[in-house]
Structures are given as C-alpha cells and as structure tokens.
C-alpha cells in the first residue's frame with residue numbers, strides 16, 4: 001500500500017501521545033510532527049504540507065471543528081479528515097459527516113486495527129478524488145482544434161434574504177429584487193420560506209391555490225414535476241408560504257432540505273428565498289445552502305445588536321462569511337450610525353444601502369405592485385437595481401482564499417473553546 005501522509009491536530013497531550021504512538025506503528029503511515037495549537041496555524045500547515053489525512057481532535061482550539069472540516073474539504077481536497085473525540089455521540093458523528101469528514105473515531109475504542117481501517121478508507125478516498133480531479137481537468141481543457149461546445153445551463157443561483165430581527169425590510173427587498181432580476185430576461189423563482197408569516201403573495205399580488213406545504217405529502221418523491229405543481233406564475237414565479245399555522249409546522253428542516261435540493265433541478269436563473277427571522281431548522285438550512293446570503297439590517301440599535309449576535313453565530317451555524325452581503329435598509333444619511341460606524345461595530349463592510357422611503361414602500365406593498373416596476377426612477381428603486389447588479393456580477397466571493405476566509409470566520413467566532421488542563 002502507498003504511504004499516507006498523516007497530520008494530527010490534538011490539544012490534549014494524554015490523548016495525542018497514545019494516538020501518535022499507534023500511528024507510528026502503522027507501516028503505511030508517514031507521520032508529520034507538528035506543534036500547532038490552534039486552527040489558524042493548522043490551516044497554514046495543511047497548505048504547506050498537503051497531507052492526505054488529518055486526524056482532528058474535536059476540541060482543537062479555534063474555529064469549530066466541523067466548520068474547520070468544511071473549509072478543508074472545500075479548499076484543500078483531496079485531504080480527508082478523520083475526527084476524533086473522547087466519545088462519539090450520534091449527533092457529533094452526523095455533524096462530522098455533514099461537514100465532510102470521512103470518519104469519526106472515539107478514544108474509548110481506539111486501537112491499531114480501528115485506526116488502520118479508518119486510514120485505509122481515507123487513503124482510498126484520497127486516490128479516488130485525485131483521479132476524478134485529473135479526469136475533470138482533462139474534460140475541461142478542450143483540444144485546440146475541436147469546437148467548443150455551447151456551455152451547459154448553469155444551475156440556478158440561490159439567494160437567501162434574511163434578518164435576525166423582523167420588520168427591517170426582508171420581504172420588501174426580496175419582492176423588489178426578484179422583479180429587477182426578472183426584468184432582465186432572467187427566470188426567477190421566489191420561495192416564501194417564512195412559513196408562518198410569509199407575505200410574498202401579498203407583496204407580489206400573486207394569489208396562489210397552492211403553497212409549499214402541499215409538497216410535504218410528496219416528501220419522498222420530490223422531483224421537478226411535483227415541485228412545478230405548486231409554482232404560481234406572474235411577475236415572477238412563486239412558491240407561496242402556507243396559509244395556516246397548522247400547515248406551516250409540517251414543513252420540518254429535513255422536508256425543506258429535500259424541497260431545496262429539488263429546486264436546483266428546475267430551470268431558473270435565480271431562486272430567491274424570503275425568510276423569517278426565527279432561526280428554525282429550515283431557516284438555518286436555507287442560510288447554509290444558499291449561495292448568497294443577503295443580510296438585512298437598519299440603522300436602529302436593536303437591528304445592529306441582532307446582526308452582531310447573528311454574526312457571532314455564523315461559525316457555529318457553518319455559514320460561510322464570504323457569501324454574506326450586508327444591506328442596510330431604510331438608510332438615512334443624517335443618522336448617527338453612519339456606514340463607517342456600522343462597519344466598525346459589525347466588523348464587516350456594508351455592501352449596500354437602500355434609502356428610507358416610507359410612502360413609496362407602504363403604497364407598493366399594500367397594492368402588491370413592487371415599486372421597481374412602476375417607480376423605476378426613484379432612488380429606492382435605483383438602489384435595488386444596484387443590488388441586483390452586485391448579485392449579477394457575482395462579486396460575492398466564493399472561497400477566494402483560505403486565509404482570508406479563516407480571518408473572517410475567526411473574527412465572527414466568539415466562542416473559542418477553552419483548553420482543558
């Protein structure tokens with residue numbers, strides 16, 4: 001068997017020592033020593049050493065181990081991660097697998113046999129991933145004489161609009177942004193995932209006989225044709241929120257996850273998700289899965305406080321900071337919280353501002369005619385058009401560089417696990 005380069009990140013010496021001794025006794029292991037004691041340095045080491053396998057202690061200091069795993073798998077594949085903890089609870093194993101770890105072992109059951117099996121499996125995955133990488137590279141680079149085939153249809157870009165505090169303009173922005181994107185020949189679907197108080201039907205004046213709740217009974221068979229049944233066509237296409245509270249509770253996190261995956265098979269350029277502020281399983285899932293997350297706030301202290309708390313949570317929720325677009329709605333130039341002050345307070349750039357225009361928004365929302373459709377010249381409409389341009393340009397960076405990603409994640413994480421002595 002080919003040698004496997006292994007790095008261990010473990011903070012507890014009593015565990016680390018046993019683990020390393022066992023690893024050194026496995027003939028196919030090429031063990032890389034390190035004295036790293038936080039995830040920031042760990043990432044640098046992974047970058048320079050390019051190990052095949054990382055064995056990661058569950059309590060390693062720095063960013064959350066699951067989030068760390070996710071970053072490694074997205075940025076440094078084919079490197080595999082085996083997580084290790086004193087005990088392997090069903091929940092921790094599930095979270096590790098969802099983050100992309102290939103195995104989870106517990107110190108309680110640690111033995112050479114167990115470790116050998118886990119490493120053999122990880123080694124196999126590394127060579128498979130290396131092979132697919134080579135194959136896909138060959139596919140991507142066309143022979144110079146051949147004609148380039150027309151590009152395949154890209155899957156829809158998913159954009160979630162969210163605020164940890166209600167009443168700041170999430171629905172207003174979703175409805176208007178959807179109309180601007182649709183006006184440029186794009187196919188746009190709005191999904192009202194504010195299951196309890198969704199208002200997209202009202203704001204778009206698109207009454208629907210169906211709602212997302214109708215998909216619950218098809219949860220084991222959610223193909224495109226089934227999803228299409230509940231879509232209403234109008235200014236934009238819409239999957240409406242349920243009309244009763246009873247129906248809304250039926251859409252659990254796992255059910256919405258299935259619906260969400262089904263959406264990517266539909267023929268849309270953009271899927272916009274209107275969310276409620278309560279962090280239910282479904283909302284967390286949508287924020288996690290969406291490619292872009294428009295985070296909405298206002299210049300009110302209560303909104304900024306909620307945003308601050310939410311930003312502290314994103315590491316734990318495994319929401320990638322690079323996909324965030326911070327939009328301050330109802331913006332007033334003479335307010336105390338200027339853009340610079342907001343940036344300082346939230347440790348994050350304000351990506352965009354939307355001006356306060358009470359009369360226009362009130363009328364548009366009550367009539368169900370988004371202001372961008374008939375009051376295009378107004379500053380508020382122009383600001384939504386600019387927001388659509390930001391999204392179309394795609395300058396929400398997708399994992400541009402691991403160090404930058406980490407820097408932001410680290411800032412957002414206040415809960416650094418304490419070293420046990």
Ligand SMILES: Nc1ncnc2c1ncn2[C@@H]1O[C@H](COP(=O)(O)OP(=O)(O)O)[C@@H](O)[C@H]1O
Nearest residue numbers: 166167168169170171172330355356357358361
């Ligand atoms: N830019 C704005 N200027 C003035 N009023 C606004 C603006 N955006 C939203 N509103 C008002 O704020 C309230 C909440 O908006 P809504 O879109 O329903 O927020 P959310 O979905 O976050 O609860 C509504 O009364 C709406 O008319």
Ligand SMILES: [Mg+2]
Nearest residue numbers: 170171194199
């Ligand atoms: Mg709303």
